[in-house]
Amino acid sequence: PPPVRVSCSGMGPPFHDGGADSGHVTSIKEGFGFIRPLNDRRTGGGGLFFHFSALVGRDVPVEGDEVSFSVELDRRSGREAAKAVTILPRGTLPAPARAVTVRAVVQRELRGARGGDGYGGRLAVLKGDGPPAEGDAAAGDGGQDDDEQTEVVSFDARGCERPSALHVGDLVECRLMSVAGSRQRAASRVKLIEAGGGLPRQSGRVASLKDKFGFLRTAGKAADLFFHLSEAPREGGPLRVGDDVSFCVVLDPRSRKDAATKLRRLPAGSVALEQLGEARLRGVVT
Numbered sequence: 001p002p003p004v005r006v007s008c009s010g011m012g013p014p015f016h017d018g019g020a021d022s023g024h025v026t027s028i029k030e031g032f033g034f035i036r037p038l039n040d041r042r043t044g045g046g047g048l049f050f051h052f053s054a055l056v057g058r059d060v061p062v063e064g065d066e067v068s069f070s071v072e073l074d075r076r077s078g079r080e081a082a083k084a085v086t087i088l089p090r091g092t093l094p095a096p097a098r099a100v101t102v103r104a105v106v107q108r109e110l111r112g113a114r115g116g117d118g119y120g121g122r123l124a125v126l127k128g129d130g131p132p133a134e135g136d137a138a139a140g141d142g143g144q145d146d147d148e149q150t151e152v153v154s155f156d157a158r159g160c161e162r163p164s165a166l167h168v169g170d171l172v173e174c175r176l177m178s179v180a181g182s183r184q185r186a187a188s189r190v191k192l193i194e195a196g197g198g199l200p201r202q203s204g205r206v207a208s209l210k211d212k213f214g215f216l217r218t219a220g221k222a223a224d225l226f227f228h229l230s231e232a233p234r235e236g237g238p239l240r241v242g243d244d245v246s247f248c249v250v251l252d253p254r255s256r257k258d259a260a261t262k263l264r265r266l267p268a269g270s271v272a273l274e275q276l277g278e279a280r281l282r283g284v285v286t
Helices: none
Strands: 022-028 032-037 048-051 066-073 080-087 100-108 121-126 149-155 171-178 185-194 202-209 213-217 225-228 244-251 258-265
Touching: 022 185, 048 066, 121 171, 149 171, 225 244
Parallel strands: 048 080, 149 185, 225 258
Antiparallel strands: 022 032, 022 066, 032 048, 066 080, 100 121, 100 171, 121 149, 171 185, 202 213, 202 244, 213 225, 244 258
């Protein structure tokens, strides 16, 4: 059937219902906001940017408002932005998909420019946080086998509270919404909960201590693992050689090698390391 045309006195030209140039306002900031297009998969969950100068009329939209708009290339960012944003009467558009708030772990950091133009990020949703995507409990690709993580979703800088602060292994909170025409979902309103809080924990023993750093001995690894004393636990006094600890492993930005972080004390005897010794043997050269 042909699109339904309505007009709104004093609010600009007629618009059509259900096209790619209509959607719902997802967030409002100081002087700008974001729109989730009704039938558009290009925004990756972050929404389509618009500046208040692009509004038709004097009314400023609020979160949840239905709007029509056109899409143009923003000269400053070089990315698509909404123009001629017009507030529509309530009930003009179908209700948006219900968003759910979940916790997730950063699986891949944002790519591209820093700040508001980063793209291509991935989050692994923690198992049991929110209902699964329709038709697929583990939607997305590149998922992990970890029992604590299931669905993998995309995010970009426009959907983040502080894009530059997110790194692999960080524990975050976000909102998930279905992507039009797909079983996949995308994340928005991504907020850091704990840096490195989603990394798996390992255990080891303090092997040596220096002025500002030390090394851990872990089972099954020949080389000791570096850690900075700023990552040592604050409670219980200073660490000593022989203390058992748990920790996470991250890539040290200076050395580009693995390093231990977020150390926690363990009860003595918690860590079982292989005991290596020397033995004198005799044999015959053949």
